[in-house]
Amino acid sequence: MKKRVIGVLLAAVLALAAGCDAIGGGGGNNPPPRDPETPASDFEYAYDAALGGVEITEYIGSSIKVRIPEKIEGEPVVGIEAIVANDGVSGGFSRSGIMEVYIPDGVASIGWCAFSDCAGLTSVTIPDSVTSIGPYAFSSCKGLTSITIPDNVTSIGYDAFGDCSQGLTATYKGKTYTALSDDLPREFYDAINNP
Numbered sequence: 001m002k003k004r005v006i007g008v009l010l011a012a013v014l015a016l017a018a019g020c021d022a023i024g025g026g027g028g029n030n031p032p033p034r035d036p037e038t039p040a041s042d043f044e045y046a047y048d049a050a051l052g053g054v055e056i057t058e059y060i061g062s063s064i065k066v067r068i069p070e071k072i073e074g075e076p077v078v079g080i081e082a083i084v085a086n087d088g089v090s091g092g093f094s095r096s097g098i099m100e101v102y103i104p105d106g107v108a109s110i111g112w113c114a115f116s117d118c119a120g121l122t123s124v125t126i127p128d129s130v131t132s133i134g135p136y137a138f139s140s141c142k143g144l145t146s147i148t149i150p151d152n153v154t155s156i157g158y159d160a161f162g163d164c165s166q167g168l169t170a171t172y173k174g175k176t177y178t179a180l181s182d183d184l185p186r187e188f189y190d191a192i193n194n195p
Contacts, residue, residue, distance in 0.1 A: 037069040053078035058091040064099040081111035089113040105129050110137050133160050156192045
């Protein structure tokens with residue numbers, strides 16, 4: 001009887017452990033099942049006719065875990081952009097306190113400085129629909145230790161991961177690149193921009 005109880009308890013613990021991984025968002029582009037979409041009211045956005053959808057221009061929410069909605073006001077979310085001006089960067093998610101972000105399928109562009117200076121950012125899910133990542137998009141994201149770049153990305157701006165943590169690893173088309181100083185090696189950027 002004791003062995004049976006122990007076996008049942010062990011099975012329950014293993015099932016819970018497996019469920020915890022799923023809750024944390026264990027991989028792929030599937031959002032964690034218990035994380036609802038962040039409400040549209042947490043974003044400033046604009047319709048971009050050239051892109052055929054909504055571009056998020058600023059995160060104004062306060063959550064540290066963000067699941068960008070697939071649609072806002074019935075229009076698909078297709079891009080994330082910050083505003084770069086003479087007096088610095090504003091908008092996008094720049095300088096926000098986010099730690100995790102899930103970008104939905106349908107987003108094609110992650111623009112200039114979109115997530116720059118998000119020092120606490122540790123987890124980013126980039127969908128296969130993304131084809132371009134702008135300059136400085138993830139610069140100074142010191143908490144980021146690894147990222148997977150979808151195979152469909154064919155353009156990446158200089159210093160997209162500049163001033164990130166030493167040892168940051170990026171995987172692109174099955175090959176892993178490691179930052180030896182404050183940015184990923186040129187070979188990483190060349191593999192995307194000049195295949």
